[in-house]
Amino acid sequence: MSFSGEEITRVQKTLQKRFNNEEVTLRRRDKADDSVEVYMSGEFIALVYKDEDEGEVSYDLNMSILEEDLLK
Numbered sequence: 001m002s003f004s005g006e007e008i009t010r011v012q013k014t015l016q017k018r019f020n021n022e023e024v025t026l027r028r029r030d031k032a033d034d035s036v037e038v039y040m041s042g043e044f045i046a047l048v049y050k051d052e053d054e055g056e057v058s059y060d061l062n063m064s065i066l067e068e069d070l071l072k
Contacts, residue, residue, distance in 0.1 A: 001050050002033035011036070011048055011059055038063075 003011075012026040015038065026036045026048065038046040038061070046063035 001052055003028070003036055003050055007050070008036055015048075015061075 035049045049060045
């Protein structure tokens with residue numbers, strides 16, 4: 001379930017529009033092809049996983065937030 005270059009571009013454009021931020025970029029991962037890394041302004045923020053089930057394709061945005069990073 002690897003990402004094609006076209007899929008990366010389409011998902012990146014979708015995230016840029018949803019977050020209203022042109023600085024959202026996607027990068028391939030070195031050791032995994034079922035997901036790509038999401039960066040905002042050059043900082044890693046999440047992963048997007050690709051899932052195919054019964055001919056349907058979906059993309060899952062997975063973002064972990066550490067307690068130490070929460071705003072006070």
